[in-house]
Amino acid sequence: MAEKKVEQESRPDSNGMEKIVSLCKRRGFVFQGSEIYGGLAGIYDYGPNGVELLNNLKRLWWKANVYDKENYYGLDSGMFKHPKVWEASGHTSGFSDPLAECRECNTRIRVDKELEKVGVTADEKMSETEINQLFDAHREEIKCPKCGQKNFTPARAFNLLVKSNLGDFTSEGTEPVYLPGEACQGIYLNFKNVVDSMNPKIPFGIAQIGKAFRNEISPRNFLFRTREMEQADTQYFVKPNENKEAYELIKQDRWDWYLSIGIKEENLRWKQHENLVFYAKDAWDIEYNFPGGFDELEGIHDRSDYDLTQHMEYSGTDVRYTDPDNGEKYIPWILETSVGLGRMFMAVLSDAYHEDEVGGSQRTVLKLHKELAPYRVAVSPLLKNKPQLVEKAREVFAMLKKEFGNVAWDDNGNVGKRYRRQDEIGTPHCVTIDFDTLGEENPANKDTVTVRDRDTGEQVRVPVTDLIGYIQ
Numbered sequence: 356m357a358e359k360k361v362e363q364e365s366r367p368d369s370n371g372m373e374k375i376v377s378l379c380k381r382r383g384f385v386f387q388g389s390e391i392y393g394g395l396a397g398i399y400d401y402g403p404n405g406v407e408l409l410n411n412l413k414r415l416w417w418k419a420n421v422y423d424k425e426n427y428y429g430l431d432s433g434m435f436k437h438p439k440v441w442e443a444s445g446h447t448s449g450f451s452d453p454l455a456e457c458r459e460c461n462t463r464i465r466v467d468k469e470l471e472k473v474g475v476t477a478d479e480k481m482s483e484t485e486i487n488q489l490f491d492a493h494r495e496e497i498k499c500p501k502c503g504q505k506n507f508t509p510a511r512a513f514n515l516l517v518k519s520n521l522g523d524f525t526s527e528g529t530e531p532v533y534l535p536g537e538a539c540q541g542i543y544l545n546f547k548n549v550v551d552s553m554n555p556k557i558p559f560g561i562a563q564i565g566k567a568f569r570n571e572i573s574p575r576n577f578l579f580r581t582r583e584m585e586q587a588d589t590q591y592f593v594k595p596n597e598n599k600e601a602y603e604l605i606k607q608d609r610w611d612w613y614l615s616i617g618i619k620e621e622n623l624r625w626k627q628h629e630n631l632v633f634y635a636k637d638a639w640d641i642e643y644n645f646p647g648g649f650d651e652l653e654g655i656h657d658r659s660d661y662d663l664t665q666h667m668e669y670s671g672t673d674v675r676y677t678d679p680d681n682g683e684k685y686i687p688w689i690l691e692t693s694v695g696l697g698r699m700f701m702a703v704l705s706d707a708y709h710e711d712e713v714g715g716s717q718r719t720v721l722k723l724h725k726e727l728a729p730y731r732v733a734v735s736p737l738l739k740n741k742p743q744l745v746e747k748a749r750e751v752f753a754m755l756k757k758e759f760g761n762v763a764w765d766d767n768g769n770v771g772k773r774y775r776r777q778d779e780i781g782t783p784h785c786v787t788i789d790f791d792t793l794g795e796e797n798p799a800n801k802d803t804v805t806v807r808d809r810d811t812g813e814q815v816r817v818p819v820t821d822l823i824g825y826i827q
């Protein structure tokens with residue numbers, strides 16, 4: 356019997372974050388890192404359903420940024436890099452956040468983010484003295500998020516790079532190696548290799564998904580600010596001064612991609628950076644309306660020739676591009692897109708999360724794009740203690756699994772419970788094999804199955820032979 360759906364939906368509101376965190380744990384999407392040891396701040400593990408959604412996001416991102424483009428190349432660079440890389444990139448000296456500590460309860464705050472909350476923008480290039488002047492001018496407005504007091508230490512620059520050991524780390528004078536503070540450096544380091552091996556003509560792009568680590572002062576908002584993350588980056592190399600038009604096209608392309616994976620346009624907005632670093636020509640963020648409000652999802656940066664110039668200077672290697680048409684040598688300018696997979700994951704979950712009423716009962720449903728859902732379809736025998744039903748259901752399951760791969764077998768509890776469970780993880784269709792399928796009740800329905808739609812709760816009978824086409 357079809358379930359009646361009542362149009363009374365809601366997206367997560369102010370307590371939406373808690374609902375999402377709870378769903379993630381309950382349904383195997385995301386767990387706190389090292390949970391059985393009491394957890395490790397800012398680190399999360401993706402569970403069985405989460406890794407499917409994460410991999411689907413990466414697959415669609417890769418398709419859009421490599422396969423669907425003619426002039427983009429993929430890359431997977433090693434995490435460890437020569438210590439000088441982080442000097443050249445400015446991370447050892449300048450990759451820091453202003454940290455202050457509450458004198459009452461020792462909570463650490465990021466002063467620039469707290470200033471932002473009271474409407475004051477701190478320039479990224481500010482010295483420690485300058486940021487403290489700004490902090491002092493607004494101390495009365497900034498309260499400790501934990502104890503509510505306003506008694507903070509002065510701000511000091513806190514470097515975000517995570518130090519590590521590699522090889523002969525016991526010798527005196529060995530330079531420290533770092534985990535990557537951002538994944539994109541691997542692209543700059545391999546620019547010359549890609550040019551020499553693939554002979555691309557400028558303009559062209561390199562795409563990479565890679566891990567990054569930051570000693571964030573206050574990891575917060577679940578996957579929004581973590582200490583270990585994955586970033587999906589593209590760097591597009593253009594001729595000097597031929598940046599503007601390409602930059603606009605890239606911005607539009609990234610915006611459209613979010614719509615193509617089902618994100619609602621009203622939950623996205625653009626934000627232009629007010630204080631550009633000296634080399635940048637322009638910088639915009641795509642912000643998403645997370646449960647806590649709009650915040651940065653992806654950065655799109657017009658970076659001039661800064662990155663390659665730095666690496667050429669620090670490495671002493673000529674990384675210039677030679678124009679095959681006229682032999683002209685130059686350092687290309689770079690247009691960058693960079694998004695954290697965790698933030699993307701959270702945006703997709705918040706967008707898909709709905710509570711509504713179907714068949715007279717409340718439900719939570721993830722209205723995920725069908726290409727993103729952990730399972731494309733779930734298959735169930737109406738009753739699990741009827742061998743004929745189970746056998747037929749197993750046949751249908753095997754057929755669908757061969758086609759789609761990620762197909763769930765669900766024979767726990769009654770049909771209603773299975774639907775609720777699949778709704779909660781966003782499975783677009785549930786297929787049930789019943790006595791009609793066997794031709795025992797209505798011979799006209801022999802070899803047909805019930806297919807139930809996640810979003811509407813509607814059920815239709817579909818011949819097994821048409822099932823793959825129907826689901827596609």
Ligand code: ATP
Binds near residue numbers: 581582
């Ligand atoms: P923020 O201002 O929020 O610290 P950022 O401007 O330093 O971010 P970038 O260095 O431009 O961020 O990194 C590119 C992308 O990587 C960001 O748009 C974001 O999606 C993601 N990202 C950055 N820091 C984190 C983090 N700590 N946890 C999760 N994702 C992150």
